[in-house]
Amino acid sequence: xSIWEYANPxxxxxxxxxxxxxxxxxxxxxxxxxxxWGFLTPDDFRQGSxxxxxxxxxxxxxxxxxxxxxxxxxxxxxxIRRHHVSALAAKAAAPIGAVMTLIALATGAIWGQPMWGxxxxxxxxLTSFLILLLFYLGYIALWASVExxxxxxxxxxxxxxxxxxxALLSRYAVLxxxxxxxxxxxxxxxxxxxxxxxxxxPLYLSMLGFLLLFVALVLIRTRTEIRRxxxxxxxxxxxxA
Amino acid sequence: MSLLAVHDLAVSRxxxxxxxxxxxxxxxxxxxxxxxxxxxxKTTLLRTIAGLQPATAGLIEMAEDAVAYAAHADGLKGALxxxxxxxxxxxIFGGEVxxxxxxxxxxxxxDRPAASLSAGQKRRTGLARLLVTGRPLWVLDEPTVSLDxxxxxxxxxxxxxxxxGGGAALMATHIDLGLEGAxxxxxxxxxxxxxxxxxxxxxxxxxx
Amino acid sequence: MLALLTRDLRLATRAGGGFGLGVAFFLILCxxxxxGVGADTSALRPIAPGILxxxxxxxxxxxxxxxxxxxxxxxxxxLLATAPLPLEGTVAIKALAHWITTGLPLxxxxxxxxxxxxxxxxxxxxxxxxxLIGTPALSMLGAFGAAITVGLRRGGLLLSLLVLPLYIPTLxxxxxxxxxxxxxxxxxxxxxxxxxxxxxxxxxxxxxxAAALRVNLR
Numbered sequence: 001x002s003i004w005e006y007a008n009p010x011x012x013x014x015x016x017x018x019x020x021x022x023x024x025x026x027x028x029x030x031x032x033x034x035x036x037w038g039f040l041t042p043d044d045f046r047q048g049s050x051x052x053x054x055x056x057x058x059x060x061x062x063x064x065x066x067x068x069x070x071x072x073x074x075x076x077x078x079x080i081r082r083h084h085v086s087a088l089a090a091k092a093a094a095p096i097g098a099v100m101t102l103i104a105l106a107t108g109a110i111w112g113q114p115m116w117g118x119x120x121x122x123x124x125x126l127t128s129f130l131i132l133l134l135f136y137l138g139y140i141a142l143w144a145s146v147e148x149x150x151x152x153x154x155x156x157x158x159x160x161x162x163x164x165x166x167a168l169l170s171r172y173a174v175l176x177x178x179x180x181x182x183x184x185x186x187x188x189x190x191x192x193x194x195x196x197x198x199x200x201x202p203l204y205l206s207m208l209g210f211l212l213l214f215v216a217l218v219l220i221r222t223r224t225e226i227r228r229x230x231x232x233x234x235x236x237x238x239x240x241a
Numbered sequence: 242m243s244l245l246a247v248h249d250l251a252v253s254r255x256x257x258x259x260x261x262x263x264x265x266x267x268x269x270x271x272x273x274x275x276x277x278x279x280x281x282x283k284t285t286l287l288r289t290i291a292g293l294q295p296a297t298a299g300l301i302e303m304a305e306d307a308v309a310y311a312a313h314a315d316g317l318k319g320a321l322x323x324x325x326x327x328x329x330x331x332x333i334f335g336g337e338v339x340x341x342x343x344x345x346x347x348x349x350x351x352d353r354p355a356a357s358l359s360a361g362q363k364r365r366t367g368l369a370r371l372l373v374t375g376r377p378l379w380v381l382d383e384p385t386v387s388l389d390x391x392x393x394x395x396x397x398x399x400x401x402x403x404x405x406g407g408g409a410a411l412m413a414t415h416i417d418l419g420l421e422g423a424x425x426x427x428x429x430x431x432x433x434x435x436x437x438x439x440x441x442x443x444x445x446x447x448x449x
Numbered sequence: 450m451l452a453l454l455t456r457d458l459r460l461a462t463r464a465g466g467g468f469g470l471g472v473a474f475f476l477i478l479c480x481x482x483x484x485g486v487g488a489d490t491s492a493l494r495p496i497a498p499g500i501l502x503x504x505x506x507x508x509x510x511x512x513x514x515x516x517x518x519x520x521x522x523x524x525x526x527x528l529l530a531t532a533p534l535p536l537e538g539t540v541a542i543k544a545l546a547h548w549i550t551t552g553l554p555l556x557x558x559x560x561x562x563x564x565x566x567x568x569x570x571x572x573x574x575x576x577x578x579x580x581l582i583g584t585p586a587l588s589m590l591g592a593f594g595a596a597i598t599v600g601l602r603r604g605g606l607l608l609s610l611l612v613l614p615l616y617i618p619t620l621x622x623x624x625x626x627x628x629x630x631x632x633x634x635x636x637x638x639x640x641x642x643x644x645x646x647x648x649x650x651x652x653x654x655x656x657x658x659a660a661a662l663r664v665n666l667r
Contacts, residue, residue, distance in 0.1 A: 009447065009448055084441070084444055084447040084448070131614060131617060134610075134613075134614040135614055137610065138610050138611045138614060141607055141610050141611075142597065142607065142611065145598075145601055145603075145604075145607050146600075146601065148255070148256075149256065149443075149444045149445075150256050150443040150444055151600070151664050151665065151667075153444070154660075154661075154664040155597050155661055155664055155665075158597070158657055158660050158661050158664075159597060159611065161657070162593065162615070162654070162657050163614075163615075166614065166615045166617070166618065169618045169646065170614070170617045170618050170621075172618075173617060173618040173621040173622060173642070174617075174621065176621065176622075176625070176638075176639075176642070177621045177625060226448065229444050229445075229447075229448040230448045230449075232444070232445065232448075233256075233444065233445040233446070233447075233448040233449040234449070236255060236256065236257055236445045236449075237257070237435050237445070237449055240257060240435070288667070291527075291531050292530070292531060293527060293530055293531065293666050293667060294666070294667030295667065306533050308531055309531070310527065310528065310531045312524065312527065313524070314522075314523055314524025314527070315523070315524060316520075316523055316524040316525035316527070316528045317523060318456075318460055318523070318525070320459075320460055320463040321456075321459070321460070321463075325459075329452055329453075329456045330528070332451075332452030333452055333453065333529075333532045333533070333534065334532060334533065335533075370528075
């Protein structure tokens with residue numbers, strides 16, 4: 001049996017239905033656990049208690065990018081292999097990605113206020129996330145505007161491809177345009193100043209929680225999309241008969 | 242020499258197969274008229290053969306760049322004159338304007354802007370474009386809409402001339418164009434049966 | 450190919466073609482800016498390159514939906530798709546026609562409007578150069594957006610939402626080119642990036658736009 005068998009709607013519904021309870025439970029446990037554990041960590045000597053927002057900010061930012069990558073992969077699978085569930089999964093993921101981007105931006109602003117003394121700074125990272133949000137909005141708007149689902153799936157797939165290139169391009173253009181005051185990546189291996197372990201482990205847990213949260217949400221939304229397509233298909237057949 | 246050979250063709254509209262299992266060949270000098278009730282898939286089949294949409298299943302065999310397509314919209318630019326409109330298509334396809342103007346009785350209108358033409362005159366210009374393309378296989382979707390009786394007869398003559406000159410025509414029409422020996426193909430028996438297909442035509446079949 | 454280009458140019462310059470609307474919009478924008486930010490040279494001069502680029506970008510956006518919509522309505526697009534031209538070539542030619550009828554007049558008008566905004570004289574040539582290199586990418590990306598939204602009834606707003614984020618890198622490098630040229634006299638880096646983006650866009654986007662058109666034609 002090949003992996004593509006799972007792209008069959010019936011099989012997808014069965015498999016995803018079995019996975020879903022575990023994903024939901026894992027998402028709740030890990031997210032709540034990670035954030036609460038993070039909240040109980042001691043204050044940072046420089047940033048004080050404000051640092052605790054990192055347990056929301058970093059996982060959301062990570063998922064904002066990863067969800068776009070997942071949409072790109074799903075779109076490629078749709079455009080090349082024509083698996084319908086794949087196109088619906090990309091559609092289902094987009095609003096989640098947009099909300100993750102919003103969370104990253106909002107928590108960044110709330111964190112930036114005490115740290116940088118401003119709610120918004122045209123810092124390369126923040127700006128890149130704002131641009132990513134625009135790409136999410138365009139993608140969602142295109143799905144919403146095209147009535148014929150077959151055309152919508154193809155057009156959004158092409159847009160996702162082109163958008164990915166330009167999102168990446170914008171990232172470097174923004175870096176060129178403004179070197180910011182954002183701190184470097186919190187978990188990067190090369191950086192000399194690494195996050196200490198007491199922050200790192202709750203952060204890992206929170207990241208896992210956000211990942212599972214995404215998996216649970218995208219499964220629920222894809223299942224809803226499949227049911228909606230099933231309904232539309234039955235109506236279309238009725239009208240044709 | 243067959244200009245067009247269609248094997249076991251299935252075409253779809255709105256994510257559902259319209260007709261399936263259609264096979265026919267069209268030789269030089271032949272005309273084939275598609276019949277069937279509204280919505281059976283005549284337009285979809287013609288657009289598929291013209292290359293405007295992919296076939297859901299089956300095979301279409303023909304020479305590259307053989308098709309000239311004419312449908313409800315004439316593709317005329319109101320700001321350009323009749324001659325300018327045709328000259329543009331002549332440059333694209335590499336054909337002759339003068340003969341086409343004469344054949345469709347458009348010489349008197351040649352310098353009029355297309356916007357000022359009546360519906361029937363626009364239609365005649367649109368059909369004159371077929372001659373301009375110089376292509377052998379005409380795919381026509383209701384070519385006689387808004388034409389008066391005299392123009393229908395004139396177009397019938399043009400079409401007979403095209404067939405006699407080694408061309409072929411595939412069309413959907415309800416009007417008798419006076420083509421002797423034109424075959425008819427009723428699409429009703431080929432209406433696609435609902436049900437799961439090996440390769441779904443679209444979302445409506447994949448989830449049907 | 451040439452026939453298509455001359456036809457599009459002729460259509461754009463005849464009555465109802467909308468030729469010159471972009472420049473008029475550009476002028477209005479440049480007139481409104483001092484009312485918003487104040488007429489002081491010290492206020493206008495630093496933002497002049499950005500305003501001029503933004504004005505050109507928005508003026509370019511205005512006429513994008515015409516690239517394919519009219520041909521789609523009257524059926525020409527169906528006929529062009531069955532013509533011996535590859536659809537990618539049709540897209541590229543139509544984008545070129547858009548650039549000639551919209552981009553070039555904007556570039557010609559930009560130094561004049563630069564005077565209104567107190568753009569320093571030494572920045573003028575760089576403004577023209579940056580627009581010359583950058584605006585072809587705007588037209589080509591616009592053609593891509595127009596190809597995606599061609600079948601939609603209210604495609605105009607969606608077109609802006611899809612296309613404007615794609616304009617970000619071009620806008621950044623275009624304005625940065627002028628800024629660096631004036632500040633340090635060495636605009637090489639942004640110049641190379643701007644030209645690179647335009648070259649990449651002109652080479653690759655026709656394929657994406659043609660794919661979108663094929664979807665919308667079926």
